[in-house]
Amino acid sequence: MMFRYLLLIFLLAVLGTNAQDKKYTVYGMAFYNVENLFDTVNSDDTNDEEFTPDGSYHWNEMKYENKLKNISTVLNQLGGKYCPQGPAVVGLAEVENRKVLEDLVAYGNIADKNYQIVHEESPDYRGIDVALIYNPAIFTLESHKTYPFELPEDTKYKTRDQLLVTGHISGEKVHVIVNHWPSRRAKSIRREQAAAVTRAIVDSLLNDDASAKIFVMGDFNDDPTNNSIKKVLKGKRKKSEVQNDEMYNPYWDFYAQGIGTLGYKGSWSLFDQILMSKGLIDADKKELFYWKSEIFNKDFLINQEGQFKGYPKRTHSKGIYLNGYSDHLPVITYIAKEL
Template sequence: MHHTIAFYNVENLYQSRNNRNSSILKLPFQGHRTWSFSRYKNKLAKIAKVISNIGKEETQKLPTFFGLCEIENKNVIDDLLEEFPFKANYGYIHKDSLDERGIDTAFFYDKEFFTVHDSEFIRIPIFNSDGSRDFTRDITYAKGNLESNPIHFFVLHLPSQRENNINLSKRIYILHALRKKINEVFDKDEKANIVILGDFNENPVTNYLYQELWCKKTIQELKTRELYNPFEELYRNNQYSTFHEGKGMLFDQIIFSKTFYDENNSLRFNQSKIFNIPVLQNKDRGKLGTPWRTYSGSRYLGGYSDHFPVYAIIEAIQ
């Protein structure tokens, strides 16, 4: 059976101020950028519809797994799942992080196909150049069985490239710490099935992604404990998930352990894609092909997100 693994940066999915469940919020919207309940509900419906269609053409069903980033809290997650068609039977793993913007990562799974055995929220302390503590998103970890096959997931959202890329060393440090966690998994099972999905705030050809995560540029080079990033090929073919000042970038990626490329493994990689169907794209002249985002500066656009979702199809061999 084929299964979809998706990842979506949903661009500041906060509750509205007048949502009855709202607590003290860290909304970035001020003055004429007011975030209302109707805009919140509109965005929820849009995001839910997008997710429910990712990989549907290939698998004829909802995604078995998906990771999200830039979500505010559990209330937002529960509201989002209420929007799903047919009340899909999703479970999720989430915990509020210490991120300064109040946004988190979360992992979702279809209970029909996946059973969770363990989970963890990996909080990696990082610091600014002056020694002060910085706060970013936790890495969400989940371990379980997909149709009796053990599989491990890591969902991340690395620090951004703002202000002359001052967060570069922080991204490297977090990936280095993540690789230690991956090694712990491999210490217990050298044939572990591992998937890393997230917004890396770097393109897949960046050298330190190879170095810190032990990625190889070709499948043929792969050895035990090494990883492969199929989104590198998409990037080299000028396919992007987000844009900045007209420049395309593929920050959103899904990376796999060597096992998914072994012929005798019961879980196998099939294909990877960017979900950039026309309805998700900006219709403004000069911005055609870019994501239809919720806000552009101070202007409310009413779109989906400033990122396209990405996804991969894997096959579970009986």
């Protein structure tokens, strides 16, 4: 019975006082860069030597087990205020392979959620991929497809594929595109080129259905005001600004307030975002519609002392093992539907 999985709440702040007799089901759509979720085995085809017992991080079974425990702890709490059974889907970045995903979803903290996995290997030299896990009691998988980021002028350049996952929530089709764009060590044009790949996927979906419900989530390695997000992906700060093929970016307001998902050199960046198509902000309340977005910023995820006080508690810092969670904070967007 769905009431066992989902929280029914009054959305009076959004829908007004006339909605007092109406109830809504809330669903969470989340993203988390889990920072180097590697197993301990050396793979011949990737540069993962650091994450082996003999590597620079001395990555052993104890550390791997701690990493699984920490990430599963986050996933167990993510969205729980409104979605007791957790998010419908969680996009993930920096996972090494399917095995680490299988170990993660089977971990005690979240094993009862029965998360299923969507994953394909990417050509990234470090061996890190994007993936998506989903709760089959809430999200019904229809299909998935990967899209490579290729440079004809530089065939040696390798990075993460983009993952498109299509499925159904409450009988409605939704599309989720999971991204991890080139790092800040690369020129900004590389992220703009990655954004163009995402933009082409979105355009294809909208050509098939102008009111398609599309989520673009990921670690973009750019902030909401950078050209890759603002211009190429056509991300808008306000819902009222969104036209036709443009996208709403609720994380722009967070960024304008100085709120971010990772700290670097004394300041916050907001690389982790979830954008959505016009079909989610224009929808009738009897369809799935956008409610609100959050950055999951709990005290246990933050360093409480030392040089990096106030920033996310990562797994390693300057070669020192911290037994942290990730250098990124998770983000989650809530959608709802009238019962």
